[in-house]
Amino acid sequence: MKILVCITHVPDTTSKIQFTDNNTKFDKNGVQFIIGPYDDYALARAVELKEQLGASLTVLNVGEAETEPTLRKALAIGADDAIRVNAFPKDSLFVANQIAAIAKEHNYDLILMGRESIDFNGGMVHGMVGELLNMPSISPVMKLDIEGDTVKMAREIEGGKEYLEAKLPLIAGCQEPIAEWKIPNMRGIMSARTKPLNVVEPKDDTTATSVVEFKLPPAKGAVKLVDKDNVEELVRLLKNDAKVL
Amino acid sequence: MSILVYIEHADGAVKKSSLEAVSYAKALSDKLGGGDVIAVALGAIAEGELSKAGTAGASKVLHVNDDKLTAGIIQAHAEAVAQVYTQVGANTLVLAKSSLGDAVAARLAVKLNAGLVSNVVDLPDTSSGYQVKRSIYTGKAFAETTVSTDHKILAVKKNAVDLKTDGADAPVEAVNLSISDASFATNITSTDKATGEILLPEADIVVSGGRGMKGPENWGMIEGLAKELGAATGCSKPVSDIGWRPHHEHVGQTGVKVAPTLYVAVGISGAIQHLAGVNSSKYIVVINKDPEAPFFKAADYGIVGDAFEVLPKLTEAIKAIK
Ligand SMILES: Cc1cc2nc3c(=O)[nH]c(=O)nc-3n(C[C@H](O)[C@H](O)[C@H](O)COP(=O)(O)OP(=O)(O)OC[C@H]3O[C@@H](n4cnc5c(N)ncnc54)[C@H](O)[C@@H]3O)c2cc1C
Numbered sequence: 421m422k423i424l425v426c427i428t429h430v431p432d433t434t435s436k437i438q439f440t441d442n443n444t445k446f447d448k449n450g451v452q453f454i455i456g457p458y459d460d461y462a463l464a465r466a467v468e469l470k471e472q473l474g475a476s477l478t479v480l481n482v483g484e485a486e487t488e489p490t491l492r493k494a495l496a497i498g499a500d501d502a503i504r505v506n507a508f509p510k511d512s513l514f515v516a517n518q519i520a521a522i523a524k525e526h527n528y529d530l531i532l533m534g535r536e537s538i539d540f541n542g543g544m545v546h547g548m549v550g551e552l553l554n555m556p557s558i559s560p561v562m563k564l565d566i567e568g569d570t571v572k573m574a575r576e577i578e579g580g581k582e583y584l585e586a587k588l589p590l591i592a593g594c595q596e597p598i599a600e601w602k603i604p605n606m607r608g609i610m611s612a613r614t615k616p617l618n619v620v621e622p623k624d625d626t627t628a629t630s631v632v633e634f635k636l637p638p639a640k641g642a643v644k645l646v647d648k649d650n651v652e653e654l655v656r657l658l659k660n661d662a663k664v665l
Numbered sequence: 666m667s668i669l670v671y672i673e674h675a676d677g678a679v680k681k682s683s684l685e686a687v688s689y690a691k692a693l694s695d696k697l698g699g700g701d702v703i704a705v706a707l708g709a710i711a712e713g714e715l716s717k718a719g720t721a722g723a724s725k726v727l728h729v730n731d732d733k734l735t736a737g738i739i740q741a742h743a744e745a746v747a748q749v750y751t752q753v754g755a756n757t758l759v760l761a762k763s764s765l766g767d768a769v770a771a772r773l774a775v776k777l778n779a780g781l782v783s784n785v786v787d788l789p790d791t792s793s794g795y796q797v798k799r800s801i802y803t804g805k806a807f808a809e810t811t812v813s814t815d816h817k818i819l820a821v822k823k824n825a826v827d828l829k830t831d832g833a834d835a836p837v838e839a840v841n842l843s844i845s846d847a848s849f850a851t852n853i854t855s856t857d858k859a860t861g862e863i864l865l866p867e868a869d870i871v872v873s874g875g876r877g878m879k880g881p882e883n884w885g886m887i888e889g890l891a892k893e894l895g896a897a898t899g900c901s902k903p904v905s906d907i908g909w910r911p912h913h914e915h916v917g918q919t920g921v922k923v924a925p926t927l928y929v930a931v932g933i934s935g936a937i938q939h940l941a942g943v944n945s946s947k948y949i950v951v952i953n954k955d956p957e958a959p960f961f962k963a964a965d966y967g968i969v970g971d972a973f974e975v976l977p978k979l980t981e982a983i984k985a986i987k
Pocket residue numbers: 433457874875876877878900901902903904915916917918919920931932933934935936937938939942952953954955958970971972973
């Protein structure tokens with residue numbers, strides 16, 4: 421059994437988002453980068469499945485050299501090897517084409533991704549790869565178990581969940597509580613240094629979209645505080661000023 | 666050229682977010698100088714309900730009334746919508762962002778060779794080329810994005826345009842499609858879903874509780890206020906992690922992103938990851954006993970006080986104005 425986990429290299433969730441170069445580039449100054457939180461769930465579940473089923477586990481990122489520490493972290497958490505497609509991730513289609521090309525070459529049985537990246541939040545790459553490989557793509561998946569060649573999953577839907585089954589191979593976009601985030605231990609960190617991290621060049625240069633300018637939302641005004649013994653005043657403000665009641 | 670809108674339904678009614686997508690498509694069509702806005706619905710639902718898409722701006726509704734499509738099987742829905750899209754000769758597909766919509770749109774982007782923009786917050790600027798504004802970094806920024814393909818798919822975020830209600834009922838036409846068995850390879854074995862509840866991602870008003878609510882036994886107060894407001898209930902991540910509330914109520918960076926007109930946060934500190942899920946709300950009310958709680962910085966209105974004192978009073982005060 422071969423498992424692939426696709427991970428993003430994204431700003432820590434507490435980062436202040438700013439742009440440079442006339443609002444055409446993300447400002448990395450002072451920003452800490454992490455494995456995307458949803459990708460981290462996917463990776464954690466993959467490590468459990470690897471142990472349970474004796475599978476091999478590869479992690480993949482489409483990104484420039486700066487993403488390698490993030491891939492090393494994934495190796496420390498438990499992946500066996502890593503692949504970096506050496507290219508700036510231009511848009512979701514571009515990324516999906518790279519992932520599909522690698523998957524065609526290596527024939528993974530299970531491809532896990534995050535439900536969405538936290539930079540561009542598209543939640544699109546898994547579906548695109550699914551279509552490119554003609555495989556089912558299920559997202560957001562909050563539970564995933566493998567019995568033989570059957571995958572049993574729970575998928576979150578608005579107001580609840582649905583349970584589904586499908587055969588391998590398939591792609592899942594993961595979210596909690598599929599597994600608990602894993603923190604690398606000392607042994608993992610040591611062994612990650614020598615695990616293979618293969619760099620390959622992109623196979624396809626197609627894109628469909630491009631960003632011309634980034635913008636920040638307008639700053640929020642100051643809060644209007646209402647005395648706790650005068651809740652009627654809050655109701656009046658909501659009704660007459662905000663007009664939401 | 667026509668615009669196709671993929672509309673979803675739940676509990677026998679067209680989802681409000683889908684009607685918003687119809688209004689978005691109508692505004693887009695008007696902006697581009699006219700053309701049909703055709704809605705397509707899959708699976709069993711009453712025709713009378715579907716014709717309502719007309720009030721939101723559709724000129725016609727196509728209904729693929731195949732029971733096998735009632736459940737949201739992603740591949741089957743993508744195949745069905747692709748067939749209809751080609752049949753009607755559309756050049757743009759519009760849909761509401763949702764857990765099913767996202768999954769279907771991504772497959773369609775590849776099938777139709779269409780540039781896909783998700784989290785769209787405004788109508789495209791077509792003065793030179795085709796430029797769409799979308800929300801990124803979980804609502805912390807926007808990206809003006811150009812689309813280079815002839816075919817386009819726009820997944821619109823809540824409140825991208827105003828929901829129209831002044832159109833006439835639209836005629837509903839039945840369409841028969843033949844969907845390949847392969848597209849039904851995933852089998853939904855059961856669903857576990859609250860019915861009759863206001864869906865959190867769709868709600869106009871949301872009341873959320875955090876760890877400051879102390880325990881699940883106190884949620885009656887959150888529900889009481891929500892009921893009075895006609896609101897959905899939400900919570901912070903630790904609250905769903907400990908199991909006080911179900912996971913689908915967890916709001917934030919790793920949970921549901923909401924965009925209501927009013928978000929009421931009770932006993933939630935306002936960690937940046939929680940704010941990421943609520944920053945598209947029009948108005949935010951914060952009730953917290955700690956005047957230094959970071960949530961007050963993101964709020965429009967606030968009360969510094971004990972939730973257990975304030976909530977019952979607030980619920981009464983709302984009841985009083987009705
Ligand atoms: C990668 C990552 C992703 C995350 N994603 C999310 C997410 O999606 N959503 C999310 O919510 N969190 C998320 N978190 C967690 C987040 O950082 C916070 O820990 C969490 O939001 C805190 O929840 P809380 O405000 O309910 O609890 P606390 O931080 O414990 O705050 C409780 C608040 O209640 C107030 N309070 C206490 N008693 C009362 C009372 N009687 N009356 C009124 N107020 C009272 C306190 O003053 C305090 O402000 C994430 C964290 C990480 C690292």
